Amino acid sequence: MFCGYPITPASSILHHLSKMGDLGVSTFQAEDEIAACCAAIGASFGGAIGVTSSSGPGIALKTEAIGFGMAVELPLVIVNSQRGGPSTGLPTKTEQSDLYQAVYGRNADAPLPVIATAGPGDCFDAAIEATRVAIRHMTPVFLLTDGYIANAAGPWELPNMDDYEPILSNAINGDASNKNDPTELKRVIWNRDPASLGRPWIAPGMKGLAYRVGGLEKDIETGDISYDAANHQAMSELRAKKVAAVAEFIPDQEVEQGSTKGPLAVVGWGSTHGAIWRAVHEAREQGLDVAQIHLRWLSPLPTNLGRLLGCYDRVLLPEMNMGQCATLLRDKLGLEVIQLNKTSGQPFKVAEILNAIRENYPGAKQAAE
Amino acid sequence: MNKPLTAKDFATDQEVRWCPGCGDYAILKCVQKTLADVEADPDKTVFVSGIGCSSRFPYYMNAYGFHTIHGRAPAFATGLKLANPELDVWLVTGDGDGLSIGGNHLLHVLRRNVDMAVLLFNNEIYGLTKGQYSPTSRPGTRSPSTPSGSIDSPVSPGAFALGANARFIARGIDTDAKNLSPVLKAAREFKGAAFVEIFQNCIVYNKDRFEDFVAKKTAADTQIHCEHGKPLLFAKGEKGLKLNTATLQLEIVDVGDNAAAVEDIMVHDETNRVMAQMLLTLPMGSFPMPLGVIYRAPATSFDDAFTHHHPTQRKRTGKVADALRKGSVWKKG
Structure with a gap:
């Protein structure tokens, strides 16, 4: 589900997707940037991948919600069509000046995966990779584009959709059937995949898996609220390791032209x-x-x-x-x-x-x- | 046969961390009992909240729960409901969370009529942050941030909801489960945004703020329970609300042999927006506090319209590969 709010030069994504209902896309124009991001996270909590987009100042507004998405370990894709700044800046001109905002721009230690598309022809694949990482690692992911790309066109060799690996969420590992021990169920819900550190994507409506989660620090194993010192240290490290883990899944850097030295x-x-x-x-x-x-x-x-x-x-x-x-x-x-x-x-x-x-x-x- | 659900079935293993004597305990108990009464399915029930004392509510409900960020819960809940319209969504907020930082989102979830129950715990104070005055605090409220009394005019939650075009507006009192429970049931059944203001006693920072009309001893004289199709009577039927057609205002009249006839008393019509406006804005103190379902005027819910207006009713009928090959496409070579 795509949730956006009008802003130059990102609005075209909302416009285009609103015409793609037959592909299973739903679009929601929210009351503001914050609500757009929150609604997208709400959709993700509900089991539908949430996507939101904006440009610099709008991304700034979404920032608290993005940190929340990270804390509750839900997938989300945030598209930033960067424009000239700071503040309202140059809405119709291009710039790449939101990299700090994407990589470093949240309260506390809140690292996130960030992918940048190289041009109009790369957007399709970059968006797929961003979504794949969001769901596998259960984290918000930034997809950076800019005014130049948003307004550009280029020849693009159409892909064969069968060539793409399906995007799968993490399996539920463990037995959650013991109704007498709520802790067992919680451990299953927060049982993260050892390689990606992504948890299973459990959504309301799923039988016997009801759980509560919020922005308060949570116990690394049970998800219960925890103010324990060692636990917060462990969670901070987990969040850093989760982003680092993405590196194990992405290709090595290649040299596009010239030699390797x-x-x-x-x-x-x-x-x-x-x-x-x-x-x-x-x-x-x-x-x-x-x-x-x-x-x-x-x-x-x-x-x-x-x-x-x-x-x-x-x-x-x-x-x-x-x-x-x-x-x-x-x-x-x-x-x-x-x-x-x-x-x-x-x-x-x-x-x-x-x-x-x-x-x-x-x-x-x-x-x- | 399964044994009937009880309030306990909706409680969690988490230690409830409100102050002893907080009105939130009574509301929690009432919600748990109400859900048991209606045999709600915990797996399809979701409590979404923002930040504040009231917003810890989801942790204590054995259902799905989402404790989000300050003021934004209506937006999260909207996205959730659109993603899965089958869910029974409850939004729990307070006067600070819902009407100050989150006023914008509350406005929009109400005017869109997204199907959910919106419980606003009004204690006229910021409790979690230790007692600053809130947007519903009455003028002159002394608090850590207003030592010589607050100077701004408060917002009336009910009037705000009506102004936002809410289709369901009700009121209840935290410790009055007998009257609150039916209101919660009605809110749950309502297809659309059902706004419920619950007067909640903050025992530490704003103790007995609502005592004027909450006190059990005098309740008969200070509360008026609105019931659709019934005259707006209180004080054991000895008094009622009558419309003064000259001033277009409600006034209190005695009912009885030497006073007004019951026929002169205004009959509550919960679908009447003008009547709702009058009841929701009755001056506190000089009038009884209207409680119960004050306004209920069903309309298409946003989530229903969202599906029906979607070109394929949100089903995936097309293929990405086909969509890519529409438009300006040519063969290489």
Whole structure:
């Protein structure tokens, strides 16, 4: 079930999905951003995958509810069509400046998986992967897009739907039939899959599985309210491990152009893909040994990414913000990158990236002479 | 044959953590007993709440329960009900949760007429956060945040609900299970948003706030129990409410040999919105407190309309693969 509230440039998702009823989609236009997110979580609690979308300021409003979704371990997909900010900012212009908000933006320690789509043709698959992770790991997942992608079109090779692995929720493990011991039932409800750390998706209406859950810290085994010190420590670690566990399920980072080591790699994420691809392609045609690496999962990062990026002398990172992904890589990998930041509300031009490649290519001055 | 359900069947193993003497205990007991009486199925019953003392309610009900975030419970409950319209959804909120931080969502769940029972525990105070005045506190309420008395005008929950176009509005008192239980049953049966204001005694921060009309000794004179089709009488039938056609206001009249005839007393019509408006806004103190089902005017519920207006009644009839091949599609090569 899709629950949204009108906002530029995310509204088109609500508009399109509202015409896809025959595919089993229901759409609900809520009274505000907060309600849209809460209704989507309510739907997920009820057993239907909840999806909500918005743009920067609307996402800020949803933030408390997203943290709640994480605390109660329910699946949810939040699509953020990023736009220029801060505040109301540039509603009709594009930017990639909500990465901090997606990765770090909640009260307390509240890590979430974050995936970014590289272009219009990638949205379909990215949305499927976001949903798969949300249901397998029982967590809200951020799907980042932006104004450029939201308003763009591109040729897209239609997939064969049979090629996709079905999205399955976690099995119920354990015996919950002993009515005399309510604790047994609770342990079954909170019996998380050891690999994904996702719990079984139990919804009202299911026989003999009635349970209560809320935003108060819960006992790691029974889900009962718990203010126990060691338990909160364990739950905080569980929430971190759950996001880390996603890395075991996602593919290794690949190099899109160029070799797996060398003088310079251009790393990008999101809608900069096209401009970076063209710039790297041209640089390579001009004889520069440049590689292109485009990130899809930003939280967690692919497990091989640190090792891979360590194989290049320099890493150039163009992004449409003041350096948010650069911060992320410094934080998670301890890696310093060369930043190419643009916040004009306009997408990158190929020439801008190509110039940056030339300027930052090791021995650039000598090469120019 | 299964043995009949009792209130105990709807209790959980969780220790109830309200202050001793809190009105919430009586409401909890009444809800548990009512659900047992109507043989509700715990597996199809869901209690959704926000934040506040009242909002701990779901933990104590042996049913599905969702203790959500401050003020937003109506939105969660709406999503839940739309996802599974078969569920019997109960929303538990308070005057702060429902009318302050969550006023917007309460407005919309009522005007949309989403099928659920909405129980608003009104104690005219923020209890959980230790006693600040709330949006229903009467002017002059002294509290930690208003040491010289509150200065803002309170909201009347019933009048708010009517203004929001709620189709079912009722009132009850926490410790008066005899009259509260039938109201809860009616709210559960109502197909749409059924708003129930429950006067709840916060024994610590706002003790006996409603004593004027709650006190058992004087209840006959201070309460008026609305019943559809029956004259609005109180004080053991010796007094009644009469419409003054000149002022368009209700007034109290004596009923008896040398006073007004019963025929002059207004007959309660629960479908009459104007009458509901008058009853819900009667000045406190000078009039008896109207209780029971004050307004009930059924209309299509949002969840029903949601399904019926859906192109395929929410069934999946199409295939994604086919949908993808509609529109601007061409062959490679």
